[in-house]
Amino acid sequence: MFNPYSNINWNSVNRIASATHMHIPNQQILDNGYQHGIRHFPISNYYPSAPHDENTRRSTSRFISTGQLN
Numbered sequence: 704m705f706n707p708y709s710n711i712n713w714n715s716v717n718r719i720a721s722a723t724h725m726h727i728p729n730q731q732i733l734d735n736g737y738q739h740g741i742r743h744f745p746i747s748n749y750y751p752s753a754p755h756d757e758n759t760r761r762s763t764s765r766f767i768s769t770g771q772l773n
Contacts, residue, residue, distance in 0.1 A: 719743050 721743035727733050736744065
């Protein structure tokens with residue numbers, strides 16, 4: 704079997720602190736993670752059909768049981 708990683712010098716690679724899943728409700732939590740060494744933040748929107756940005760209020764991005772925006 705071909706190993707695509709066989710020629711990598713693992714002692715010379717850059718390792719980036721990350722997590723598999725994070726809840727980042729505000730800037731303070733994001734800053735805290737950064738201060739503790741995390742450099743890759745796997746943040747996702749649970750509802751891709753309801754996009755939001757930094758100006759979206761938390762309450763406007765939640766769904767009620769019918770699947771409609773609250």
